Amino acid sequence: MAEIVGAYFTSHVPAIGGAIHKGLQQEPYWKPFFDGYQKVHEWLAQVKPDVAIVFNNDHGLNFFLDKMPTFAVGAAAEYHNADEGWGLPLYKPFAGHTELSWHIINSLVEDEFDITTCQKMLVDHALSIPFELAWPDVSAWPVKIVPFAINTVQHPLPSAKRCLALGQAVNKALQSWTGDERIVIIGTGGLSHQLDGERAGYINREYDQFCMDNLSVDPAALTRDSVHEMVRKAGTQGVEVLNWIAARGALGVEAATEIHRNYHIPISNTAAATMLMEPA
Amino acid sequence: MSGPQNASEPIPGTHLFDGNAAAKGFELNAMCYSFNDAANRQAFLDDEEAYCAKFHLTPQQRKAVAERSVLGMIAAGGNIYYLAKLAGIFGLNVQDVGSMQTGVSVDNFKAMLLAQGAGQTYDEAHDAMIEKEKVHG
Numbered sequence: 183m184a185e186i187v188g189a190y191f192t193s194h195v196p197a198i199g200g201a202i203h204k205g206l207q208q209e210p211y212w213k214p215f216f217d218g219y220q221k222v223h224e225w226l227a228q229v230k231p232d233v234a235i236v237f238n239n240d241h242g243l244n245f246f247l248d249k250m251p252t253f254a255v256g257a258a259a260e261y262h263n264a265d266e267g268w269g270l271p272l273y274k275p276f277a278g279h280t281e282l283s284w285h286i287i288n289s290l291v292e293d294e295f296d297i298t299t300c301q302k303m304l305v306d307h308a309l310s311i312p313f314e315l316a317w318p319d320v321s322a323w324p325v326k327i328v329p330f331a332i333n334t335v336q337h338p339l340p341s342a343k344r345c346l347a348l349g350q351a352v353n354k355a356l357q358s359w360t361g362d363e364r365i366v367i368i369g370t371g372g373l374s375h376q377l378d379g380e381r382a383g384y385i386n387r388e389y390d391q392f393c394m395d396n397l398s399v400d401p402a403a404l405t406r407d408s409v410h411e412m413v414r415k416a417g418t419q420g421v422e423v424l425n426w427i428a429a430r431g432a433l434g435v436e437a438a439t440e441i442h443r444n445y446h447i448p449i450s451n452t453a454a455a456t457m458l459m460e461p462a
Numbered sequence: 463m464s465g466p467q468n469a470s471e472p473i474p475g476t477h478l479f480d481g482n483a484a485a486k487g488f489e490l491n492a493m494c495y496s497f498n499d500a501a502n503r504q505a506f507l508d509d510e511e512a513y514c515a516k517f518h519l520t521p522q523q524r525k526a527v528a529e530r531s532v533l534g535m536i537a538a539g540g541n542i543y544y545l546a547k548l549a550g551i552f553g554l555n556v557q558d559v560g561s562m563q564t565g566v567s568v569d570n571f572k573a574m575l576l577a578q579g580a581g582q583t584y585d586e587a588h589d590a591m592i593e594k595e596k597v598h599g
């Protein structure tokens with residue numbers, strides 16, 4: 183049976199890609215952030231995943247407002263990045279795991295999650311930057327992916343409770359998968375930040391701490407707030423923590439073991455965070 | 463950590479991008495979405511008026527774009543993820559966009575972020591930012 187080796191959570195701020203491109207990892211501004219990935223590299227080298235289930239959100243590259251799925255699941259053989267509007271160098275493509283995608287899709291719909299399936303899906307910095315951080319020196323990614331895009335753009339957004347349940351249903355699907363893959367779960371985005379409005383620059387260390395303290399042992403604690411209250415506490419874009427909650431669900435219903443955490447304010451306008459967890 | 467609150471209680475300085483905003487801002491966001499293509503970014507720079515007309519921007523949207531008013535664009539239904547692509551045409555990053563929305567210098571805005579890193583709450587850092595802007599204007 184396939185094995186879930188653990189979960190990796192990380193911020194995906196676009197500026198991180200710029201810093202990597204320019205080789206700024208050891209600059210004073212960036213060092214406290216990038217130093218948090220040494221442990222991620224060691225852990226990945228040790229657990230050696232070959233598949234990644236990734237929960238992230240599109241930022242207006244693949245989806246426009248003409249059609250906005252609440253939960254979209256990739257079922258493509260390949261996923262490509264494209265110009266996100268800033269003319270930056272493109273990120274490497276990803277290989278998909280189509281059989282596993284369809285297995286998960288079948289299982290989710292059986293479980294009454296009315297997802298959108300995507301045989302073509304562009305992926306943006308929210309997927310690429312976590313990979314650049316995790317595997318900085320590879321010419322091709324060592325894992326195949328099954329990407330999930332959660333709507334964190336246009337309200338109404340799915341509730342935290344629903345995102346956790348989605349993740350748990352993905353975990354159930356993985357339990358019935360007969361392959362022998364080593365699967366890592368990835369949740370990207372956050373933590374607290376707000377780009378828009380007069381409250382731009384808002385960060386909430388206390389709420390981030392609450393999220394990080396509870397995510398491994400009691401993820402349901404993160405689901406008691408409405409999305410509106412999450413926006414109040416985490417900021418308009420900090421609500422991307424929904425991706426983390428879904429990913430935590432996919433790790434399983436038991437309490438998980440936190441094995442690494444890094445938290446640094448600010449990276450760009452964001453409270454940047456990194457975590458690793460192993461299943462119970 | 464939270465008691466029950468009225469879900470509709472507004473969040474200060476925050477504009478939720480909901481169905482009303484998405485409907486109101488459709489044209490503006492559609493134009494910004496087109497900026498994923500470099501040729502479209504160039505077409506905007508070559509003839510802004512014609513490019514905005516092609517996307518049928520509302521008068522409110524056109525005015526906000528002409529004035530480079532981020533808050534104006536948000537009031538006209540713009541979503542920040544799409545607006546960021548317009549900002550990119552002018553080489554503006556999210557600190558620039560933050561300074562435009564808060565009415566302070568970019569350096570002052572960045573200092574506010576760093577102050578939160580140094581342990582200040584948002585309210586403390588924000589108040590200091592506004593104070594400093596008054597003094598140095």
Ligand SMILES: [Fe+2]
Nearest residue numbers: 194308371422
């Ligand atoms: Fe994001």
